[in-house]
Amino acid sequence: MKRSSFYAAYAILSLLFMLSCAQTSVVRKVQAPGDFNKIEAANAPTFLKVHMRNGNVFLLTSYITAVNKDTLLGQGELFNADRKKISPKNGYKELISKDQPMIKIPYGDIALVETNNIEGVSGKLLAMGFVGVPTAILSVFCLANPKACFGSCPTFYAWNGNAMKLMAEGFSSSILRSYEKSDVDMLYWSKIRSKDFELKLTNEALETHVIRYADLLVFPKRGEERIFATDSGKFYKTAKIQPPVICTGPEGDCRNLILEMDGKERYSGADSKNLARREYVNLEFNTTPGNHSGLVIGARQTLLTTYLFYQSLAYAGKENGYYASRIESGDKKMQNKVQRIWDLLGGIEVFIQATSGKWIKIGQIEEMGPIASDLHLITLPENIPDHVKIRLKMTKGLWRIDYAGVAGVSECVQPYRIKPSLVTTNDSINAKVLTQLSDTIEPLITLPGDSHILHYQLPGGSDDYEIFLKSKGYYLEWMREEWMAEQNIKKAYLMFGFPKLYLRLIAKKFKIVEPTMEESFWRSRYVKN
Numbered sequence: 001m002k003r004s005s006f007y008a009a010y011a012i013l014s015l016l017f018m019l020s021c022a023q024t025s026v027v028r029k030v031q032a033p034g035d036f037n038k039i040e041a042a043n044a045p046t047f048l049k050v051h052m053r054n055g056n057v058f059l060l061t062s063y064i065t066a067v068n069k070d071t072l073l074g075q076g077e078l079f080n081a082d083r084k085k086i087s088p089k090n091g092y093k094e095l096i097s098k099d100q101p102m103i104k105i106p107y108g109d110i111a112l113v114e115t116n117n118i119e120g121v122s123g124k125l126l127a128m129g130f131v132g133v134p135t136a137i138l139s140v141f142c143l144a145n146p147k148a149c150f151g152s153c154p155t156f157y158a159w160n161g162n163a164m165k166l167m168a169e170g171f172s173s174s175i176l177r178s179y180e181k182s183d184v185d186m187l188y189w190s191k192i193r194s195k196d197f198e199l200k201l202t203n204e205a206l207e208t209h210v211i212r213y214a215d216l217l218v219f220p221k222r223g224e225e226r227i228f229a230t231d232s233g234k235f236y237k238t239a240k241i242q243p244p245v246i247c248t249g250p251e252g253d254c255r256n257l258i259l260e261m262d263g264k265e266r267y268s269g270a271d272s273k274n275l276a277r278r279e280y281v282n283l284e285f286n287t288t289p290g291n292h293s294g295l296v297i298g299a300r301q302t303l304l305t306t307y308l309f310y311q312s313l314a315y316a317g318k319e320n321g322y323y324a325s326r327i328e329s330g331d332k333k334m335q336n337k338v339q340r341i342w343d344l345l346g347g348i349e350v351f352i353q354a355t356s357g358k359w360i361k362i363g364q365i366e367e368m369g370p371i372a373s374d375l376h377l378i379t380l381p382e383n384i385p386d387h388v389k390i391r392l393k394m395t396k397g398l399w400r401i402d403y404a405g406v407a408g409v410s411e412c413v414q415p416y417r418i419k420p421s422l423v424t425t426n427d428s429i430n431a432k433v434l435t436q437l438s439d440t441i442e443p444l445i446t447l448p449g450d451s452h453i454l455h456y457q458l459p460g461g462s463d464d465y466e467i468f469l470k471s472k473g474y475y476l477e478w479m480r481e482e483w484m485a486e487q488n489i490k491k492a493y494l495m496f497g498f499p500k501l502y503l504r505l506i507a508k509k510f511k512i513v514e515p516t517m518e519e520s521f522w523r524s525r526y527v528k529n
Helices: 003-015 140-144 304-328 332-336 339-345 431-436 489-497 499-505 507-522
Strands: 048-052 057-068 071-079 093-097 100-106 110-115 129-133 155-159 164-169 181-186 196-202 207-220 226-229 235-242 246-249 278-286 293-301 348-353 359-365 374-379 387-395 399-413 416-418 422-425 444-446 451-457 465-477
Touching (some): 057 100, 235 293, 293 348, 304 489, 339 499, 387 399, 489 499, 499 507
Antiparallel strands (some): 048 110, 057 071, 155 196, 207 416, 207 444, 207 465, 235 399, 293 399, 422 451
């Protein structure tokens, strides 16, 4: 969920034409994601397209995924990087019987798989599975606005005093196995009901989620004390958070929108002529001289990057699986081509005004994701004046700011790290999921509509805690028929070969759908029958 990995992964995948969800029922049978780069599946009822790290691809019309943990057996054909049919090399063929030669494929040689029927795929192979989605299971909101379907990683709910509230999205930058990473999110609204703390983990998108762990980072606290995290991974106790006395943007006064973490967000529409155009928000605070202070910002992204992500997938169309497999295989040339567009969009840059009047950059907020606002602490220079001016620089229409305040910062603290002690699924104990959330070999894999309750035992010694979620994993987006219908490789090259020009050309098209994207996004979450 931090910028470096997501910019690289998302941008790379976008350029290289790959893979990214509403409230309807999900059927776990899917259509073919493409024409297999000119490889025909002969209308097989079930097939598996296995992309190898060396660029070759197997098209299997029958397969066995449970031979052992490291090998796939199947019947089919092998094609080289130019998609010419070739004979499997020695080591790939295994004779099951005289009349039934099987292809033996080590999992370690596989970059990515595509399938038209997810029911026959499990375990490690499922964690590499790239599937397509038929129109029949999309909600009316996705059909009306295909670039605004709900998606972008696992979602986590916690008790806020009245109900289970969505508070975090896990590792939204990790959109392929090669970009797997950990992520830390503050559960800002969470309330303690008992020492048995519950998190609801859901997959509400058309995605495959692969989750290594979902642990709590817990800090005992007292009174009005809060603990916030910096992007460098340090946690600080804070007190006496001062609201801004002035907040102004291009639209004028915006102070009333950022006084509380209440969902009333300050944001703007994107520029109608250039999606990379910057804007400024100016903040002023009264502070206590001599105190060590920090700026606390609560923010999430708008759906601008979601739109661009999905649009890039649409341009890639039927070629997504191939290019995703090349990324998984470590193609650095491909990876390095796409950073420019995300540098153009950027994060929230934070500046402080020196006594000379010069604006000095002191930090940047780079966390990605449109689902849940997270809070970030940026420590301010020592000996700041009692009236401090701060400027936020960001791409117009890209960020929703829910909260801003300057806090007194005291000691750096270390958390208790707590793993789940119990998992329940449909009100029944699920020992397998509990094991998977602690297993580095076999992770938890969730599919659309899956939901689990994770139970944690909080430590003694306090009646109140600040709680963060630390999760690790990655996810694979499922392709949409609507996206594939827009396949246009030339536009994909334009998007990433000439990003400045592309962000100007696409601005008008984005502005048409921008007003309805937020509603479509939230009303298009998926649930299981």
